Amino acid sequence: MTILDSETKAGETPEDHGDELRLWLRLLTCTTLIEGEVRSRLRERFDVTLPRFDLMAQLDKAPDGMTLSDVSKRMMVSNGNVTGLVERLCESGHLDRRTSDQDRRVQVIRLTRAGRAEFRKMAAEHEIWIADMFSDLGEKDVRDLMRLLAKTKLSARKAARSGSNGNVR
Amino acid sequence: MTILDSETKAGETPEDHGDELRLWLRLLTCTTLIEGEVRSRLRERFDVTLPRFDLMAQLDKAPDGMTLSDVSKRMMVSNGNVTGLVERLCESGHLDRRTSDQDRRVQVIRLTRAGRAEFRKMAAEHEIWIADMFSDLGEKDVRDLMRLLAKTKLSARKAARSGSNGNVR
DNA sequence: GAGAGATACTTTAGGTTTAAAGTAATCCAA
DNA sequence: TTGGATTACTTTAAACCTAAAGTATCTCTC
Numbered sequence: 001m002t003i004l005d006s007e008t009k010a011g012e013t014p015e016d017h018g019d020e021l022r023l024w025l026r027l028l029t030c031t032t033l034i035e036g037e038v039r040s041r042l043r044e045r046f047d048v049t050l051p052r053f054d055l056m057a058q059l060d061k062a063p064d065g066m067t068l069s070d071v072s073k074r075m076m077v078s079n080g081n082v083t084g085l086v087e088r089l090c091e092s093g094h095l096d097r098r099t100s101d102q103d104r105r106v107q108v109i110r111l112t113r114a115g116r117a118e119f120r121k122m123a124a125e126h127e128i129w130i131a132d133m134f135s136d137l138g139e140k141d142v143r144d145l146m147r148l149l150a151k152t153k154l155s156a157r158k159a160a161r162s163g164s165n166g167n168v169r
Numbered sequence: 170m171t172i173l174d175s176e177t178k179a180g181e182t183p184e185d186h187g188d189e190l191r192l193w194l195r196l197l198t199c200t201t202l203i204e205g206e207v208r209s210r211l212r213e214r215f216d217v218t219l220p221r222f223d224l225m226a227q228l229d230k231a232p233d234g235m236t237l238s239d240v241s242k243r244m245m246v247s248n249g250n251v252t253g254l255v256e257r258l259c260e261s262g263h264l265d266r267r268t269s270d271q272d273r274r275v276q277v278i279r280l281t282r283a284g285r286a287e288f289r290k291m292a293a294e295h296e297i298w299i300a301d302m303f304s305d306l307g308e309k310d311v312r313d314l315m316r317l318l319a320k321t322k323l324s325a326r327k328a329a330r331s332g333s334n335g336n337v338r
Numbered sequence: 339g340a341g342a343g344a345t346a347c348t349t350t351a352g353g354t355t356t357a358a359a360g361t362a363a364t365c366c367a368a
Numbered sequence: 369t370t371g372g373a374t375t376a377c378t379t380t381a382a383a384c385c386t387a388a389a390g391t392a393t394c395t396c397t398c
Contacts, residue, residue, distance in 0.1 A: 068346070080348070105393045127186045149314075159206070236376080253353085
């Protein structure tokens, strides 16, 4: 469809990256919008913060527990952040934490019975909220978005890897 | 393409919202990934935080300045947050702040000459980073994503409006 | 089995963020 | 024109978050 790629004659002129920037801003807006709404509903409805909910969501998918490092990687947050979150959730009785037998550096955390029950209750409503937010999208829209975002994720991850260290070009 | 819509016989059974939930998680992952990368590059390359950069980006688009409320709405963050950010950016000489003549409650902020120059320098690189992150997407992918995210934004905003107050159903 | 390096986690300092309460200025209706 | 409501911003307390430095433990090589 494109008549002529505007960048065919090498990188002389400063290339136009406006489209990608606008796309990024739109992506960010969508996420911020939804995240903010979820955050405020979690607080109003269950008096829980989003990070706590997210952490519990990770643990709910791991009946045998996770190490703090696992959580940190999955949630894409720093180690120190997880330490604090876990501490508070243990104190409130949602989480159980114990040192691994095999490796005394490792802390294994898991949801307590009560923590799991509370999470399940929240998750059920949460899922409806999310469905509501996306309700104007058709089935094909959802499929397309899934595909395009998967592609985006791969693209971004590649750029992140090559950009932060090796620095090609 | 769908043989039979699984939800044709009314809302008896708990409907399946798994697709939307997965879509939301993927959207969140993409944003977190890119945001984290941008954050770390801004720090390494320019020793500036992402919120500061975002605020300056808003001001760069408003040569006549903005009120704190404007900024707060645009950035979708709380008022108190903006107060602190602005304070630090004024102190470092990037921003200029003065009380409106018409309305003494209002603070108008704008980039200083130095602040604008520094922002432009950062923005130029930032734009390349973003383009890089999306570089595996074709032109059509970008167009499609723009369209679908616009639709998502409208859908989410509608749900947010009806959900937080009116509470239909 | 001793030491170098890696790994898992914690601590620290500083910045960001929110919700909620507080202050000051403006608006508006009786 | 006066008093109540609204608006713009600030302050406060608590949580979140990161990067960087620190501690404890493990692994691996010789």
